[in-house]
Amino acid sequence: MTDPETTRVEPTVAHDSRHPSYGTVVTGVILVLLGVLWALDAADVAEIRLSMVIPITLAVVGLALMIGSFRGEHPGLITLGVFLTVATLLVSFLPGSFRGGVGDREIRVTQMSELEDRYDLALGKIQLDLEDLDLTQSAEVELSVGAGEIQVRVPDDVEFRVEASVGAGEIQVVDESSEGITPRLDYTSPGFDSASTTLTLKINVGAGKIEVR
């Protein structure tokens, strides 16, 4: 006969299959919220943008993880969060960089009416020649290329500011330059603050080169 003292088994905390796991409940809540938002968008009640839904979902997962951290690990939620983080970065940075087609574009602007607010290209080169532009009022122009190059020629008699950033590559603005991974260069011409009409260029390239002269 065995000794009941020696064969006693320590009680273990078994998962009760009748109760759903924390991760399952959170996933369900997120899906319900996404469904409601989608329905609102489909019914034209509200305009729901993907660039806002994904980060909000990420924040909800983060909050759920913080609350759930008092109940142990939640690898499923962490995996979901990692996917949402990647999706957030893609949605935030790619649409602006990867639109506008493919190829090389040479654009020469001489009048204000021809100047657009932004120029986009997915892959290739934008050459924006503003050298002969008659700048009658201050203007702001955004340029974006996913992979490739942006060259801008600014008028000699115009004071200008450049806010340039590249994911990986090189930036040259007048006599200043920056290169490497995520280089950024902000340049302001000497008389910019006192000038009556100014030109502001916001330039972003995913991978490649920016040149302003």
Added chain:
Amino acid sequence: MRMHVGSFITGLVFLVAGVAFALEAAGYWTIRVSDLRLIGPLALVLIGAAIIIGAMTRRDET
């Protein structure tokens, strides 16, 4: 009740990133590609904080 520090810090990172990009999408500020250079140092700070909090939590339990 013992807190799982790794999950808490990871959740905090997701929450902050989610709110930051949601505000960016709403137009409250602009996050540029070049701002991603901050990820490295921020990750280092958070890993360090997680180690410190984890160590303090274990010490409190003993």
